Amino acid sequence: MTDPEKPVLFHMVPSRGMVARWMLEEVGVPYDLRLLDGKKGENRAADYLAINPMGKVPALRHRGVLITENPAICAYLADAFPAANLAPAVDDPRRGTYYRWLFFAHGCVEPAVIDKAFERPPVQRGALGYGTYEDVFDTLEAALAPGPWLLGEHFTAADVIVGGQLAWGLRFGTVEKRTTFVEYAARLAERPAHQRQTALDGALIAAAEEAARTA
Ligand SMILES: N[C@@H](CCC(=O)N[C@@H](CS)C(=O)NCC(=O)O)C(=O)O
Known part of the structure; x- marks a missing residue:
């Protein structure tokens, strides 16, 4: 059973999803990753197109809602997790x-x-x-x-x-x-947070390169 309070990031490496992941690391809450393999066309497969018809990453699912577009994802996360203080308050000029x-x-x-x-x-x-x-x-x-x-x-x-x-x-x-x-x-x-994201995504990139070498 998935927890709707836990953000889920649909991700590929390398991609703009790395920015969304950096934002999740800045927010500092646990999140789940759904890693897609662009080389295998997983982002263009029917099950992912049902999530994001654009076939693009990043996409974020949280509390039953899907968010795409990197700035929207980052702005959403800042508001959804205000304790991280990553946005001025709505009434702040x-x-x-x-x-x-x-x-x-x-x-x-x-x-x-x-x-x-x-x-x-x-x-x-x-x-x-x-x-x-x-x-x-x-x-x-x-x-x-x-x-x-x-x-x-x-x-x-x-x-x-x-x-x-x-x-x-x-x-x-x-x-x-x-x-x-x-x-x-x-x-x-x-x-x-940036360093954590770089290390995490760097490991994914290295693993993908290794898999391609040995395929
Ligand atoms: N407007 C989107 C652009 C997302 C985007 O272009 N992502 C690329 C990866 S960097 C992608 O998913 N490409 C795969 C494809 O289009 O097949 C955003 O800012 O989030």
């Missing part, structure tokens, strides 16, 4: 700043980074939600410059999402190695 960066992450940073990675030709600045790549990263740099986190001293779910995207971009060369970004990523990497 800084909730506005928090929403701003959560949505900026998905609406601006993610498409800018992906367009860059796949060398998609630029379209009109006015028509593109994120404007230009430079606008996105200049804006983010200014927001991160005071530090240590997007909301100053308060580390929130917005840092998990933005930080996850920046770390990916720095690693794969789609985000410029500006000092502000590099130092922010280094601070994030020092977080115990």
Whole structure:
């Protein structure tokens, strides 16, 4: 019998699910993992499509509800487990700043980074939600410059999402190695929850590589 109070993460490695898992580690509650093998097409099999018709990970099930989209998962977890203090209270004016960066992450940073990675030709600045790549990263740099986190001293779910995207971009060369970004990523990497997630997912990646080698 599964406990509806225990979050279940539908996950693959490597994937954006690693950011959701980092968030679960920040929250610090027990969770179950359903690991899918993308190489075997498990995320496109009927039983998973019944869970998420997009065939994408991450997906989170909690209290009988399914949540997809990384920022939604992170924001949901912050609210569902308020003791972890990963979001400003609903009546705190800084909730506005928090929403701003959560949505900026998905609406601006993610498409800018992906367009860059796949060398998609630029379209009109006015028509593109994120404007230009430079606008996105200049804006983010200014927001991160005071530090240590997007909301100053308060580390929130917005840092998990933005930080996850920046770390990916720095690693794969789609985000410029500006000092502000590099130092922010280094601070994030020092977080115990981030280190736990990296070790746990690193072990899964190593096991998958070993299985592929010996297959
Ligand atoms: N908009 C989704 C994107 C999720 C996504 O694209 N996940 C990739 C892994 S990084 C995936 O599941 N790919 C497998 C596929 O589409 O078949 C989110 O932010 O959570």
